[in-house]
Amino acid sequence: DTGVSQDPRHKITKRGQNVTFRCDPISEHNRLYWYRQTLGQGPEFLTYFQNEAQLEKSRLLSDRFSAERPKGSFSTLEIQRTEQGDSAMYLCASSLGNPGRLNTGELFFGEGSRLTVL
């Protein structure tokens, strides 16, 4: 399967613990996005990378959230000191976008990583 894969699919953790999600994008895609989605809402932008550079980060994202994309391949999203409000589906997407242009290209989403914070 050459689609976007995310791991783990489900994570249950206790408040205050750290969690890390991994995303493997489609190999030839230069852009990688992280979104958060709660029930009944649209995907909420968290951050995105073009190759290995993190180009934008949502102001809604607290300093407990950090994302990396070493070598422009897979990406990790870490949440430190989790809170119950962090419970959501974390979606990763990749695309082949034109650098410097307002055309993101079609986003291909993974199945998501569902986080439950107790």
Place this chain on the structure above:
Amino acid sequence: GQQVMQIPQYQHVQEGEDFTTYCNSSTTLSNIQWYKQRPGGHPVFLIQLVKSGEVKKQKRLTFQFGEAKKNSSLHITATQTTDVGTYFCAGPSSYGKLTFGQGTILTVHP
């Protein structure tokens, strides 16, 4: 910042009826994309519109991009139970960031 709003939030139809969802942006868009998310699934790309006034069709689905490039619509003719899901529009804001609307949840009663 840019806002993308969709109405209605919910739409319940009988199978065979038509369905329309509307998308409005607070800023002019260079392009707009539409996605469908089935219950329990992830968003899947449907189409991208780029030109002012553009109309594109995919079988029973018709997509329009407004003349001012600030609004868009998706119309489904003669809905089927396979059309069930949430339909999102999304527009680019700053370079590379794609902002999604809150979606329209469509249920189809057989």
